[in-house]
Amino acid sequence: MADVEVWVADAVALADRAEPLLSAAEAERSRRYVSAAARRLFVLSRALQRLLGSARLGVPADRVEIGRRCRLCTAGGDHGKPYLEGAPGLDYSVSHAGRLVLLAWSPGCRVGVDVEWLDRRLDPALLGARTLAAAEQAGLDALPAADRPAEFLRLWTRKEAAVKLAGHGLTVPLAAVRVDGPTARLAEPPPGWPAEPLSLTALPVPDGYTAALATTASPRLALREVIDLRNGVELGPPAAGRATRGLPVEPGTTN
Structure with missing residues (x-):
């Protein structure tokens, strides 16, 4: 650890x-x-x-x-x-x-972190086709329509955290990074990708946001x-469960 x-x-x-x-x-x-x-x-x-x-x-x-x-x-x-x-x-x-x-x-x-605003207006079907692996897309499609935006962003933050840890950014296609388990997996890791498994952790952030941490x-x-x-x-002191007090969401600004 x-x-x-x-x-x-x-x-x-x-x-x-x-x-x-x-x-x-x-x-x-x-x-x-x-x-x-x-x-x-x-x-x-x-x-x-x-x-x-x-x-x-x-x-x-x-x-x-x-x-x-x-x-x-x-x-x-x-x-x-x-x-x-x-x-x-x-x-x-x-x-x-x-x-x-x-x-x-x-x-x-090594660490990578990503946070996103839970924008319910996004189109998971359109974005998922470009960024999700087939199994991830199938899991998303099986959810009620109202739940899909939040689940898509949960997957997105896990992918972003993994590629930010590695330092590859968007040179690695996000669809190639599987994050529907406890670790991030690539069938063919690119040169410079960490040899260690990348552990994925959901971070408890205020309502209106979703965040993920990747670590080696x-x-x-x-x-x-x-x-x-x-x-x-x-x-402040280390938080257990909920990270911070609730913060108002200010839409329209992201990474």
Whole structure:
């Protein structure tokens, strides 16, 4: 087993306090957002990554270096899974939707996290044809129509968490990743895919959202609500069952 911590944060409540923690380049990028909701998510996501680095490396948040060099392609472009420079044993993943930001991290295994807003207007039949394996699609089709959107997004978050852990992104077709069991499976894993089984865990997030965690070891999980950022990241106690108090859904913003 490996210790895994997941921070759950409300962008509406915390983005103003997060903004001073950004680098100059991040602050400039944040000002280019047209959507205030998307801007808040970006600001809080980057601030939480910096605070994680500050806590683990013992340096001020503004001195934390976040690397994004792709480790899977020869070009090594600036599009890979983020990592903290100077902390090679630490793995983390971040995701956001609505007004929620999740950051999962572990010193003992690789992690991937995904959260989505439960949008009942989506068309599971159309999206499922492109992203689900045949058995997953059959299971979805067997459900009452009203239950299909939530089940589709449950599967989607598990797939996204797996590919984010591996760092492959959408270079791996989601339909090739089977997630209808306790682990993610691929018939023909691509180069660089983890050799270890990818364990999948549903995360208890507020009503209106669904979230999943992928790990390369069975997780000893602690979910923590981010309460404040004024003196570093201030966390609530580990939550059992329900991760946080209910947060209003702010539709139209996602990863």
